[in-house]
Amino acid sequence: MANHALLNNVEHQHLKINPARSTHLGDGVWYSETFVSEFRVAQAHYPIFFTKDDTTNTFSPVCLYGINKDENLFLVNQQWQAHYIPLSMQRLPFAIATQNTMQNGVATQERMLSIDLDSPKVSTKQGINLFLEHGGNSDYLENIINVLDNLHHGLQENQPFIKTLIKHGLLESVSLELDLVNGLKHNLLGFYTINEDSLNQLSSDAIAQLHSQGYLACIYMIIASQVHVRDLVALKNEQLMLQKHAV
Secondary structure, three states: OOOEEEOOOOOOOOOEEOOOOOHHHHHOOOEEEOOHHHHHHHOOOOOEEEEEEOOOOEEEEEEEOOOOOOOOOOEEOOEEOOOOOOHHHHOOOEEEEEEEEEEOOEEEEEEEEEEEOOOOOEEOOOOEEOEOOOOOEOHHHHHHHHHHHHHHHHHOOHHHHHHHHHHOOOEEEEEEEEEOOOOOEEEEEEEEEEOHHHHHOOOHHHHHHHHHHOHHHHHHHHHHHHHHHHHHHHHHHHHHHHHHHHO
16 A cells, blocks of 8 residues: 655655666556547557546546556566656656645645655665755656646546547447467457547537547547557567466
């Protein structure tokens, strides 16, 4: 369980972050949330699908990194083997917390930076310093603040986009049967994607509206990203072959 604390340069003066990427360091997740303005770069590397929270009935776009739960096929030798890491993974082990404050007698919520003190990335012995010797933010921490700010604003783009997809009936559940090198077939379930039949049946007015909102390009990016499922299968097959030869 995470142990988040508001970051400050007094209590956390000596904290360091291990920049390596591995399952042991908490990067072993098979997907993470992405957002509309990140689609352009993300779709060049990862399949983009949607997950559904059955409790709230809300959808979220995600980048897929593996075909099994808790599997990130991009993690090799303490590194992430892709030219771009989505912001939702770059920000680890940091998060945005909110704190109630009073400004001119008005109650407001102020965004604060928090850190998971129990993350294996956090140390006082080795890694990248969070703070300078006299208490200022390191370049690394300034970058994290920028990442979280972009992520915060980016995630706010998602629900208007998803509401539009639902309005036009453009989301459908997907079931993919994947052939693995060991002769087994793996079913990828639980995700949603764009219903291309519904997309093709939209009126010219609806298409024009999607285009004016900037959503039409996003829809086609999501569709185009599906080609990377075969990349995940190739990575999984490579992993299985290495395991076979290691036995």
